[in-house]
Amino acid sequence: MKTVQSFIPAMNIPRPVLVSLLGFAAAITLADEATDFPPKPPVKALSPVEEAKTFQLPKGYHLELVLSEPDILEPVCMAFDGNGRLFVAEMRSYMRDIDGSNEIVPTGRVSVHWSSKHNGVYDQHRIFADKLTLPRLLLPLADGVLIGQTDTNDIYFYRDTKGDGVADEKKLVYQGGARGGNLEHQPSGLTWGIDNWIYSAVNNYRLRWKDGQLTKQDIPGNGGQWGGTQDDDGKFWVVNAGSEKGPINYQQHFLYGQFNARHQADVGFEMVWPAMGLRDFQGGPGRSRDDNTLNHFTATCGGEIYRGDQLPAELKGNLFFGEPVGRLVRRAQIEVNDGITILHNPYPQNEFLRSTDPLFRPVDMKTAPDGTLFICDMYRGIIQEGNWTREGSYLRKVINQYGMDKVINHGRIWRLVHDTTKHVPEPKLLSAPPAQLVATLANPNGWYRDTAQKLLVLKQDQSVVPALTTMVQKEKNPLGRIHALWTLEGLGALTPDLVRTALKDASPQVRRAGIRASESLNDPALQPDVAALAKDSDPSVVIQVCLTAKLMKWKDYADFINRAAMTTPSKGVKEIATQALTNSSEFPRELSGTQKEIMNRGQATYQELCFTCHGLDGRGMSAEGMPPGTTLAPPLANARVVLGHRDGLIRALLHGVTGPVGGKTYQGQMISMATNSDEWIADVLSYIRNRFGNSVTFIEAKDVARVRKETQSRTTPWTEEEIAATAPSVLKNRPEWKLTTSENARGLEAIVDGNLKTKWSSEKPLANGMWISVELPSEETINGLRLAFGEHGGYLSRNVRVETSLDGQTWSKPVYNGTAVTNLTEIAFNPTKAKFIKITQTGGGDKRTPWNLHELDVTTPSALTH
Known part of the structure; x- marks a missing residue:
């Protein structure tokens, strides 16, 4: 705080920063007054055959149709079971009109598809689970599928006991309770990690399957939005739309916190190069080129690390993700240099996959059992939820201009192939004997390795322990040694001696896995063995030692990490170690236990949602192409408005804010968060008011309830001036x-x-x-x-x-x-x-x-x- 002529007038909701608290790339109502919106020929749906002609790919690559309407409608994510059957989540109530009317109704479903001739042609289709509300979480296990829906954190296990492709049993396996908020800001990307924990985008917790139930463990938020994937090391990757950065927090596994590095992507990496221009994105003219093409990430989603074996080796280990507003798929080459992960676009001023069809909407991708890459194409007009298409928004005008709200009830899934792609037999892992599953842990296709490990852990068959032990010691493929190590962990059969074997492995990848696996044993006797690798020749191994030291709360871990950073020549180790020490989640000792719980909940929300515009440090998030010193949303650190009256901030979250703030128009202005609970709003505002150098009164749920009641007739966002007028006055005498x-x-x-x-x-x-x-x-x-x-x-x-x-x-x-x-x-x-x-x-x-x-x-x- 600084000296002020009058203490409280400074709290009277001043101009500069107000409002955009928790901004999330919301609907910008920047209608360019010089721009007209004359009616245009309405966009029309093409047949799959016609759409296929619109794809632009590098030489030798092609897309083959796997599924389309009427067998699937509004597909949003997909997953394969151990026999290669394809499960598809269909949001059949999503944005049926421009206002998103009647979205939260149980008309969604999960369908399942397979080939009766075992030739890769999916000719059998069943409704596996019906009457779902916007299904979004999907993970096949051994004899059933985990499914999660919108507006709830509950997860159910669906099982088909008759073998007809239709689930006839349903069991609640995780009771997470109701969840509010915009449906774009809810969990997705359910993934069985190599460490046998189940991760998802958005959530600040992970789940573990044991005895037919899921148990929860709180971890840092990951910042993801739609979709999740893992690489060969088991690092979970997410992408984010609101921050306009695409891949986010990818330097280390977010189990250890959110890490980012300087120069972690090529200059211009966030620029996109669509094949056609149509300004149906909230940035409008400011986010487009003269030819109306999108110029920057705005809706990235559905990331997948390609780990198959039937596409050219140049793609292996690359990250693919969709940009459905740009009608394209980005391929990101991943380089690790001195312990720092760096992303490259190998196609300067171009993309791996582009389409001239305005309805091509790639929203999810998966490495397939056949070694190729499957791409889920939602194929529709509107691709953003109703909060961004309200009256007065730029986006609404464009949707009406092209009649985009009329194109619904479609959906396609494509298979990416190459001239060199060969047909491979369908998998039969669900009935495979244990010995075959153990051998599969060294398969060149990552889907096989992951699935075999998952099935072995689910079966809990201890007879495979000797074979797995031998595999850790003698398997030629380092990836096989890693999966054997983690499978033993999942079976409860991992020993300190096997961890020591991994710590001495010739492969730094296996040594890193050994360090992480040691965390599960939590054996103090292993600490010296792990600590010795702080002098490893590979920077990534040293970084992992530092992260493990902090996670496991070694005695004097800060001194240990500082010494590791000081004694290494690696700049990457120094950069990540510094962040490990400074990205503290500890709160002031003055706070009570209840207040610390509030701060923990608020931080989880902030790290899931708000940071994408306001930054992890509360100083605002910048995006490439923005003028120096400008941010997507106003800074929160030491902001006078954050120290202002609570009711103004509550109003901003309940109803959103429109128009300039402090004379500036921010791309990340506030949308309404009213669908969240009173406690949710109180928690995140309390966190913001007591982080980033701020220290102000906590907001209680009853405060939010009171303001909600007072403003219940409000249907439009606030302007800065309106919020300022609602602030309590102070006595001037x-x-x-x-x-x-x-x-x-x-x-x-x-x-x-x-x-x-x-x-x-x-x-x-x-x-x-x-x-x-x-x-x-x-x-x-x-x-x-x-x-x-x-x-x-x-x-x-x-x-x-x-x-x-x-x-x-x-x-x-x-x-x-x-x-x-x-x-x-x-x-x-x-x-x-x-x-x-x-x-x-x-x-x-x-x-x-x-x-x-x-x-x-x-x-x-x-x-x-x-």
Whole structure:
């Protein structure tokens, strides 16, 4: 905080930053006034044969049709079971019209498809699970499929006991409870990781299958949005649309936190090169070239690390992801240099796959059992949810201009092949004997390795332990050794000696796996063996040691990591080690246990959603092509508005914000978050107000409920000016107040001088019963106080009681009785008439220090609150 002429006017929802809290690349209503929207010929759906002619690919590559309407409609993700059957999640209620009417209805389904002739032609189609609400999580196990839907964190296990392709049993295996919010910001990409944990995009937890149930473990958020994939090391990869960066947080497995490095992608990597131009994206003219083509990532999704064996070797280990607004698929080459992962677009000013069909919408990709890459094409007009197509939005005008809302009820799945691709037999892993599954762990196709490991762990057959042990020690393929190691972990048969074998392996990839696997044993006797690899010649191994040291909370791990970073010549180790030490999730010790829980929940939401525009450090996220010093959304760190009145921030989240903020138009302006719970909104706002150097009163769910009720008739976003007008006023007559105290009266006037650098002090240790009293010049209707405790914290009040009086003799029942722990504490209560106000200490402070107070203000209700 800085010195201000008047302490509270600075809180009165000032201009510069307001509003875009939690912005997520929302609908920009920047209608270019110079741009007209005359009707255009409506877009028309092409047949699959016609669409295939619109694809542009490098020489030798082709797309083959696998499935299309009417067998599938509105497909969004897919997965294969151990016999190669293809399961497809279909969101049949998604954006049926421009307003997204009646989306949350159970008309979705998961279908299953297979080949009766075992030739790769999917000619058999069944409805595996029906009456689903926008299904989005899909993971086949051994004898059934995990399915999750929209607006719930619950996951069910569906099983087909009759073998007819239709599930006849349904069991709740994870009770996560209801989930609100925009459907684009909910979990997806359910993936069985190489470490036998199940990961998903968005969620800040992972799941473990045991005894027919899923158990949860909290971990850092990953920042993903739609889809998830893993590489050969088991690192989980996600992409994000809101940040306009595509792949995100990919330097290390996000189990250890969110890591990013300087120069981690080519200059211009975020620029896209579509084959056709149609401005159906919220950035409008600002995100397009003169030919109307999209110029930058805006809707990236459905990432997949290609790990198959029937496409040219140049593609292996590359990341593929869709940009459905650009009608293209990006291929990203992955380079690891000095421990830093770097992404390249191998097609300068071009893309791996482009289409001139405006309805080509690639939303998911998967390495297939046949060694190729499958691409899920939602094939439709509108590809963004209703929050971005509201009245007044730029996007709505374009949708109407081209009649895009009329194209629904389609969907295709394509197989990427090459002139060198060969047909391979269909898998039969579900009935394969254990010995065959063990041998499959070294298969050249990553889908086979993953599936064999998953099935072995699910079966829990201990008879394979000797063969797996031998495989860890003698298998020629390093990937086979890694999968054998993790399969033993999943069987509960991993031993310290086998970990030591992996730690001494000739392959740095296996050594890294050994370090990670040691975490599951949590055996202190292994620590010296792992720590010795801090001197490994491979920077990636050294980085993994540092991450494991912090995760496992080794004694003096910070000193250990610092030494590792200081003694290595690797710049990559230094960069990641520094982040490991500074990306702390620890919160100030002053906070109570309940408040720390609030901060943990708020941080999870922030790291899932808000950071994409506001940055992990709260200083705003920039995107390539933006002018220096500009960000997608206003910064939150030390922002005066964040320190402002809680109700303004609550209004911004409940209804969104439109128009300029502080004279600037940000691409990442706020959309409504009203579908989230009161607690969700309170948690994330409390986190923002007490992170990034901020320290302000926590917001409670009851505050959100109150504002929600007051503004329930509101149907449009707020402008900055409207929100400013709703802020409570502050009494301007502070120089006329009469101040008294039970303690040292010297310097008491400092609490009303408008200078945060001056303060009053009790000059003796804080104790219960200490009080400060204010006599106002005249009777006022008041509804709150603001107490400031200095810009660096410390010596704060902890718990206070507030009473009011009209005569200074008869006091009301307490209008407030609670905590006052943050540097700036807002105390809100129902409007009451008062001439006298008494603030009394009620305990909980550090009794070795005095009661210090820097500033005090009294608020009155605003004339405009709806």
